[in-house]
Amino acid sequence: MGKTKRLLTPGPSQTGSPSRTAGPMDGYLGTPRDMRAHQAAAKMAPPSPDASSTDSPATGPVREESLTQIAADLATISANMMSRADKTELLAEIRAVIREEVMEVRRDLTALERRVEELEAERAQIIQHRQATDTATTRQGNVLLELRRNLEDLDNRGRRNNIRVRGLPESAGEALPELLLGLFTHILGDRAPADFGIERAHRALRPVTAEGPPRDVICYLLSYSLKDEIMREARSQQNLTYMDAQISLYQDLSVLTLEARRALRPLTTLLRDRRIQYKWGFPFSLQAKVNNIWHIIRWPADVPRFLRAANLPAVTVSNWVLERQPQRPNAPNTRSGTGLTGAGFRRGGPDSHEE
Numbered sequence: 001m002g003k004t005k006r007l008l009t010p011g012p013s014q015t016g017s018p019s020r021t022a023g024p025m026d027g028y029l030g031t032p033r034d035m036r037a038h039q040a041a042a043k044m045a046p047p048s049p050d051a052s053s054t055d056s057p058a059t060g061p062v063r064e065e066s067l068t069q070i071a072a073d074l075a076t077i078s079a080n081m082m083s084r085a086d087k088t089e090l091l092a093e094i095r096a097v098i099r100e101e102v103m104e105v106r107r108d109l110t111a112l113e114r115r116v117e118e119l120e121a122e123r124a125q126i127i128q129h130r131q132a133t134d135t136a137t138t139r140q141g142n143v144l145l146e147l148r149r150n151l152e153d154l155d156n157r158g159r160r161n162n163i164r165v166r167g168l169p170e171s172a173g174e175a176l177p178e179l180l181l182g183l184f185t186h187i188l189g190d191r192a193p194a195d196f197g198i199e200r201a202h203r204a205l206r207p208v209t210a211e212g213p214p215r216d217v218i219c220y221l222l223s224y225s226l227k228d229e230i231m232r233e234a235r236s237q238q239n240l241t242y243m244d245a246q247i248s249l250y251q252d253l254s255v256l257t258l259e260a261r262r263a264l265r266p267l268t269t270l271l272r273d274r275r276i277q278y279k280w281g282f283p284f285s286l287q288a289k290v291n292n293i294w295h296i297i298r299w300p301a302d303v304p305r306f307l308r309a310a311n312l313p314a315v316t317v318s319n320w321v322l323e324r325q326p327q328r329p330n331a332p333n334t335r336s337g338t339g340l341t342g343a344g345f346r347r348g349g350p351d352s353h354e355e
Contacts, residue, residue, distance in 0.1 A: 153283040155254035162252030165217040167245050176201040183242050197222035263320035
């Protein structure tokens with residue numbers, strides 16, 4: 001009995017007494033806690049001979065140093081962290097800076113708004129001024145056109161007594177009054193007066209060329225009725241020759257009128273092809289008779305309406321008011337006339353100007 005009681009005596013895990021030495025049966029006779037610890041240890045793999053235990057005395061100083069470093073870092077972070085008062089002060093400074101920036105932006109927007117209003121007011125004034133300028137420019141343009149028309153008419157009126165003779169041969173030391181006297185006498189025949197009243201005569205002011213045709217002769221007669229009679233008689237003669245040369249007589253015209261006639265040459269060519277009667281008017285105008293109705297062109301803007309009224313196809317006519325036609329005095333036009341119409345009569349003068 002005494003031996004049995006000794007085997008049932010509790011071990012160190014029950015009593016905590018260090019004086020007793022564990023026997024071989026303690027694993028079976030121990031407490032449930034000891035049995036669970038023994039089972040867990042049995043399930044775990046045995047430690048490697050090279051692996052060091054965490055509970056080894058050699059790793060103790062390293063772990064203590066790590067904990068010491070962590071504690072020091074935490075202390076440093078804690079020392080660098082701002083206090084509540086610092087945070088409040090910083091927030092106040094940020095708000096003050098933002099408020100100042102917002103006020104500056106508002107001042108800029110106010111100045112910009114004022115500047116935009118000033119620019120809009122200036123723009124309205126500029127628009128009004130431009131409209132007034134456009135109106136004045138248009139009015140002045142119309143006035144200038146009328147002045148141009150009046151100047152052109154005055155120039156043509158100053159040339160009313162002039163006759164332009166084309167084809168009269170040139171000779172050295174020629175006396176133009178005597179040549180013209182003989183030509184006019186040849187045209188009028190028995191009705192020729194004793195004195196034609198030739199005030200002056202000269203050749204066209206262009207360079208003399210040996211290969212080119214002779215220069216036109218412009219003469220001024222004192223009597224307009226005599227000049228008109230000479231022109232009518234010359235038109236009635238189909239082939240007027242003098243000194244073995246083909247002679248043509250034209251009304252002397254201003255440069256502006258000649259430019260306008262050159263610009264309208266495509267239209268007059270079309271009228272002749274369609275055998276539509278037309279004539280030139282003074283002040284400058286082109287008049288054509290279609291279905292017993294006369295249609296008139298005075299300005300370039302009248303051309304489209306004229307074409308529609310005459311039922312003609314579109315033709316290209318340059319703006320003779322704004323575009324100056326190139327003059328080629330060395331190559332004059334030698335056509336017999338520009339006013340030949342479907343009715344078979346002639347109006348106006350040459351298409352080119354030699355002066």
